[in-house]
Amino acid sequence: MTPSTREAAARVFRDHSGRVLATLIRQLGDFDRAEDALQDALTRALETWPEAGIPDEPAAWLITTARNKAIDRLRRERNFAAKQDEIRMTVERWSPAPDAEDDSHIADDQLKLIFTACHPALSMEARVALTLRTLGGLTTREIARAFLVPEATMAQRLVRAKKKIRLAGIPYQVPDASRLPERLDGVLAVLYLIFNEGYAASAGDVLVRQDLSSEAIRLSKLVCELAPDEPEALGLTALMLLHDARRTARVSDSGELVTLEEQNRALWDKKQIFLGLTYLDRAMRLRRPRSYQLQAAISACHASAASAEATNWTRIVELYDHLWKLTSSPIVALNRAAAIGMARGPEDGLKELEQVASLGNYYLLHAARADLLRRSGRLQEAASAYDEALAHVTNDTERSYLRRRRRDLPGVH
């Protein structure tokens, strides 16, 4: 196989294996069998595609091949006689014909699988791992790398999760309308966690991290198709699109974190911002604002401002007020204080910050305080606050950002 064919095949696998796996899980009724079958099909593809070329419908090709491989495997298994029924049942489940595996079927299968993988009876860690493995098509090694755990630990986590699904009887279906909103919250939480894991500028493979965010966005869009009247699903999709549009601008060439204020806004992905605003608009028209929508609305204020100074900070403060009433999260209070600092002046922001007590020594609290002190010209105090923040930060990218800020304070050593 030439390098270019191999590369093209790798891209096809990456793009399609999650989707193909979802369909195979439905057809075979078993996660492990589906994974084996897919693996066989991928091997077969590597053997035949270099000569025959990549098929027009690679997903359908992979499903058909995997199905045939699954039958082969079933036949090979020792107690062949006892398996006859299972083979017949499997084959029966496989009507309609494989070429009927069009995109809508495949999307359907993924939606069912997402509700299984994100079932509240699974631990959050297991949900994230299963979603990425079965829907994102990421390998166990890639997921392990993204979450900075040993591959064996991640493999064990996946095995346990699949076992729980089987033994506890977690169904493979989209919940009915009465249960949908409640179950949707859980799915959205998993997707947002995956997105943030891919977006946070902490250690780990950059490409894998980009994949995590893209997968979260793709799946979130899919959920919106299923539940077009669920504002929070739309809101989360908007939020992720708007954040992700700033991805290239938020890390400098040397790998340093660039704050929103300092970002080169020309690097922002305008098309993606527009798409994010479209989702947000659809969500807002449903008039049930909740957490993701409000966060997306805040992000939209930034995304549509030509510069940090031109940002509508008053509107951002209003949105944070609303968010604070809904969540009472200390992080929201922190961000609200910072926004007040921008809208009304740093002294007002500092006064607000004094009300945020429950964060203790969390570095962001010190970092926010340092920033407001710097803006109000109280440089010596700002330096001590940066030192406090540096004493509690754990993320390297954040640390080097804080060091730079501390270093750049004029006249302070």
Add this chain to the structure above:
Amino acid sequence: MQYAMLIYSDEAKEPKPGTKEFDDYMGAYFAFSDEVKKNGMFQFGNALEGVGAATTVKVRDGQTTTIDGPFAETKEQLGGLYVLECKDLDEAIEYAKRIPTAKHGSIEIRPILNFDQE
């Protein structure tokens, strides 16, 4: 699949006999039991006497030790159980939610082990 619904609660928080709450509570249980018997899901179910009536036994090296009280001294104690035939975990959760004690205690859902499947 068969699921055991293990009903846990703090005995101190249970409605007291002779109160209206208690009558409502029992009424809700009778209604729930009736429903799962009529729709064929009911396999088994009963309430247990309180932990004051519990005895714990263990045998080690042929020696039997008998102790007054429950196996574990925790705030929430096993107070009763149902075994219901359910389509899947989602259906089991739907029914567990409706067991009256779920409002102040907890229901642990455990599939009955299927030896054929292992």
